[in-house]
Amino acid sequence: MHRHLYPAVATALIFLGLALSVVAQEGPSDDDVNRVARQMVCPVCEGIPLDVCTTEACSQWRAEIRAQLAAGHSDEEIKAEFVRQYGERVLALPLAAGFTLGVWVLPPLALVLGGLGLWAYLRRPRTSEPAGLSPVADPAALAEIEREVRERL
Amino acid sequence: MLVDVGYFALLLVLAATVYAAALAVAGARLNEPGWVESARRALLGAALLLTLSSICLLILLAGNRFDLEFIATVTSRAMPLYLKLTAWWGGQAGSLHFWAWLLSSFGAAAMLRDWRQERAALPYVIAILAGTLAFFVSLVVFVDNPFARLWQSAATGEVTVAMFPPPGALAFAPLDGRGLNPLLRHPGMIIHPPLLYLGFVAFVVPFAFAMAALITGRFDAGWIRSTRRWTLAGWLFLSLGLLLGGRWAYDVLGWGGYWGWDPVENAALMPWLTGTALLHSAVVQERRGLLKRWNLTLVILTYGLVIFGTFLSRSGVISSVHAFAQSAIGPLFFAFIAITLLGSLGLLWRGWDGLADEQPREGWFSREGAFLLNNYLFLGLTVSVFWGTVYPMLSEAVTGSQITVGPPYYRQVTGPLFAALVLLMGIAPLLAWRQASARRLGAALCLPLAAALMVMFGLAVAGLTSLGGLFGYGLVSLVGLSTVLEYGRGAQARCRATGEGWPKALVRLITRSRRRYGGYAIHLGVVLIALGVIGTTFFQIETQGRLAPGESLTIGRYTLTYIGLDEALAPDDRIVTTATVDVAERGTRLARLYPHRDLYVRSGQPMTIAGLHSDLAGDVYVILADWEELSSAGATFKVYVNPLINFIWLGGAVFVLGTLIAAWPERRRAVARSVAAPPAHRAPE
Numbered sequence: 001m002h003r004h005l006y007p008a009v010a011t012a013l014i015f016l017g018l019a020l021s022v023v024a025q026e027g028p029s030d031d032d033v034n035r036v037a038r039q040m041v042c043p044v045c046e047g048i049p050l051d052v053c054t055t056e057a058c059s060q061w062r063a064e065i066r067a068q069l070a071a072g073h074s075d076e077e078i079k080a081e082f083v084r085q086y087g088e089r090v091l092a093l094p095l096a097a098g099f100t101l102g103v104w105v106l107p108p109l110a111l112v113l114g115g116l117g118l119w120a121y122l123r124r125p126r127t128s129e130p131a132g133l134s135p136v137a138d139p140a141a142l143a144e145i146e147r148e149v150r151e152r153l
Numbered sequence: 154m155l156v157d158v159g160y161f162a163l164l165l166v167l168a169a170t171v172y173a174a175a176l177a178v179a180g181a182r183l184n185e186p187g188w189v190e191s192a193r194r195a196l197l198g199a200a201l202l203l204t205l206s207s208i209c210l211l212i213l214l215a216g217n218r219f220d221l222e223f224i225a226t227v228t229s230r231a232m233p234l235y236l237k238l239t240a241w242w243g244g245q246a247g248s249l250h251f252w253a254w255l256l257s258s259f260g261a262a263a264m265l266r267d268w269r270q271e272r273a274a275l276p277y278v279i280a281i282l283a284g285t286l287a288f289f290v291s292l293v294v295f296v297d298n299p300f301a302r303l304w305q306s307a308a309t310g311e312v313t314v315a316m317f318p319p320p321g322a323l324a325f326a327p328l329d330g331r332g333l334n335p336l337l338r339h340p341g342m343i344i345h346p347p348l349l350y351l352g353f354v355a356f357v358v359p360f361a362f363a364m365a366a367l368i369t370g371r372f373d374a375g376w377i378r379s380t381r382r383w384t385l386a387g388w389l390f391l392s393l394g395l396l397l398g399g400r401w402a403y404d405v406l407g408w409g410g411y412w413g414w415d416p417v418e419n420a421a422l423m424p425w426l427t428g429t430a431l432l433h434s435a436v437v438q439e440r441r442g443l444l445k446r447w448n449l450t451l452v453i454l455t456y457g458l459v460i461f462g463t464f465l466s467r468s469g470v471i472s473s474v475h476a477f478a479q480s481a482i483g484p485l486f487f488a489f490i491a492i493t494l495l496g497s498l499g500l501l502w503r504g505w506d507g508l509a510d511e512q513p514r515e516g517w518f519s520r521e522g523a524f525l526l527n528n529y530l531f532l533g534l535t536v537s538v539f540w541g542t543v544y545p546m547l548s549e550a551v552t553g554s555q556i557t558v559g560p561p562y563y564r565q566v567t568g569p570l571f572a573a574l575v576l577l578m579g580i581a582p583l584l585a586w587r588q589a590s591a592r593r594l595g596a597a598l599c600l601p602l603a604a605a606l607m608v609m610f611g612l613a614v615a616g617l618t619s620l621g622g623l624f625g626y627g628l629v630s631l632v633g634l635s636t637v638l639e640y641g642r643g644a645q646a647r648c649r650a651t652g653e654g655w656p657k658a659l660v661r662l663i664t665r666s667r668r669r670y671g672g673y674a675i676h677l678g679v680v681l682i683a684l685g686v687i688g689t690t691f692f693q694i695e696t697q698g699r700l701a702p703g704e705s706l707t708i709g710r711y712t713l714t715y716i717g718l719d720e721a722l723a724p725d726d727r728i729v730t731t732a733t734v735d736v737a738e739r740g741t742r743l744a745r746l747y748p749h750r751d752l753y754v755r756s757g758q759p760m761t762i763a764g765l766h767s768d769l770a771g772d773v774y775v776i777l778a779d780w781e782e783l784s785s786a787g788a789t790f791k792v793y794v795n796p797l798i799n800f801i802w803l804g805g806a807v808f809v810l811g812t813l814i815a816a817w818p819e820r821r822r823a824v825a826r827s828v829a830a831p832p833a834h835r836a837p838e
């Protein structure tokens with residue numbers, strides 16, 4: 001690169017920097033703020049998503065999110081910062097770590113165990129019945145069942 | 154005077170229920186039918202007395218009796234009469250009283266049925282209904298009494314709440330009450346709690362019959378048949394309650410959504426899930442004599458979840474484990490749930506051997522197998538919802554740190570299960586009992602499957618990129634068409650057999666087997682609801698922006714133009730700030746909307762009412778999020794486009810219609826025929 005181009009490049013960089021800073025001053029849009037807020041819940045009301053809550057506390061939190069977005073933090077960084085300050089309860093989606101892992105583990109575990117139970121129930125050997133004759137179709141068998149039930153009373 | 158009458162009527166109800174429970178069991182054990190009859194009358198008397206107590210409370214509510222603490226908290230002079238009356242279930246003490254009154258009425262209705270066939274079960278049904286009623290009435294009498302008055306100490310001026318005057322205290326009445334929470338003043342909220350409570354209470358009756366069957370050792374499907382209509386009624390009320398609750402949330406909460414996976418919502422959903430499982434698996438027991446133990450487990454679980462649901466919404470346990478310990482209500486509920494669960498599971502255990510399957514089981518590939526899979530999925534959903542609901546409490550109790558289990562969790566966990574249930578709903582009705590034929594299933598599914606693939610292909614070509622949405626719409630097309638074809642096949646067979654015309658054949662088909670075709674109508678309702686749920690889950694769009702008057706904002710194919718802002722004081726003590734907004738679709742003006750924010754001055758509570766433009770394609774839902782007080786120069790709007798959401802309400806209507814068809818009593822002629830049929834076609838009585 002020719003030496004005499006340096007001032008030109010420097011000037012261009014300065015202008016670019018200025019232009020970028022103007023863009024940055026535009027700041028994050030409401031939609032950006034809501035995108036982050038939606039993943040958190042209101043600090044004072046029970047379980048109300050942060051993006052829709054109308055309380056004063058929530059609008060302060062949203063302002064805080066806006067400030068952090070403007071400072072260039074990513075969504076994940078902002079959430080981590082809120083967790084650090086206020087605890088895990090600010091997150092709408094519980095973390096899959098520590099004690100909270102339990103909330104993620106049990107439903108699939110229950111499904112697997114239930115599935116095994118169902119499989120065991122359906123594969124157990126069938127009780128031997130005279131072929132081609134349903135016990136319900138046979139009044140004698142019906143009476144037999146009745147008698148058996150009565151005996152057990 | 155009215156206060157004392159209402160309260161002493163409650164004390165008498167408590168005495169009557171204890172008397173009824175004890176005498177019924179003693180009468181059964183000592184073989185004294187006279188005692189059982191006396192117990193039955195005591196339960197009827199309890200219902201009358203509780204009605205008297207309710208009338209007293211209603212008159213007091215209407216009469217601005219603010220010397221009663223409950224009435225001072227939920228009503229105010231400015232409230233219209235209908236709101237004062239419905240405030241009965243607007244606060245804790247009143248809603249428990251209301252719950253007890255509903256239960257006593259249902260109990261009385263059960264007592265008035267024809268008991269000649271089931272004399273042996275009667276004493277235990279009385280005991281269980283009376284026991285449950287006694288529990289709720291004792292909560293009302295001893296813990297949260299709506300008749301408790303305010304007293305002011307003459308010496309210190311301190312105001313206390315008590316039924317009877319503390320020494321040295323004078324009656325105290327504030328000039329006006331605090332008034333009902335504005336969020337609860339919506340018509341949806343006025344009808345929604347009674348419907349849920351009706352659903353909860355109706356499920357107590359099948360539980361009572363099931364337990365009576367276990368105690369008396371009648372292990373057949375008798376209890377299921379006797380209580381089918383109670384179960385269906387409970388289920389219908391719960392469904393209606395859930396639907397109206399969703400509509401209320403959509404209209405009043407201003408979130409753009411209808412279901413927030415809130416613990417109280419979950420509390421109502423869980424018994425609905427197990428109740429739905431029971432309605433399906435009961436068919437297997439009636440038809441094939443299988444799953445007796447399972448059905449009893451389900452009815453016990455449903456009853457437990459009903460009490461648990463009331464506990465969740467009434468004990469304060471949701472906000473914090475510590476709030477739970479502060480009121481006596483929580484621990485009492487907890488103890489009651491533990492005792493009834495242990496007791497009923499103990500009874501089930503005792504009768505276990507007698508509850509074996511009557512017939513050989515068949516494999517997976519049968520209607521029975523499909524019903525089992527249905528139950529598996531419903532129970533999977535119940536466990537997931539239950540776990541998500543209680544985990545924050547568990548976490549707080551164990552680790553001391555609070556966590557939130559929010560809507561994204563439930564969407565991830567329950568989404569696949571709901572999708573599997575919808576798929577099963579399309580396939581199961583095509584399977585035969587005992588052993589289904591793969592060829593027949595394939596033939597029946599051919600057309601719906603082709604249609605589903607075409608829908609998916611068409612949507613993909615049209616530019617739909619969401620995979621979940623594509624599969625969702627494909628699934629809904631498959632199941633919807635497969636269900637409609639079931640009606641078609643049935644009607645066609647009738648046409649051929651009887652020579653009737655199509656419309657007549659279709660009507661006859663439905664009226665002749667109401668349970669089956671009512672059930673399919675419910676399935677169609679679910680398909681429509683699923684259509685709306687898929688639309689809003691995968692394709693909802695939202696944006697937020699600040700506009701000056703005359704400025705516009707674009708979302709999807711809609712443009713919103715802010716016209717102006719208006720502030721007014723409404724007669725019922727609220728400041729209403731209304732924005733005027735025009736909505737246009739691709740340049741054509743659709744509607745003028747008035748989203749508003751109401752501020753209730755006395756309670757300081759704001760309420761956000763969306764401006765709504767609805768059609769079958771979806772809703773434009775506009776919220777006035779913020780505005781500049783002085784200049785009214787600009788306002789911030791939050792706008793949602795909710796595609797296909799109205800299919801949820803439409804599907805809800807079809808769902809309810811289907812339930813009514815299924816529950817409608819069969820005509821006498823049909824009953825006579827089924828009685829005359831040879832026993833070969835009937836399950837053992």
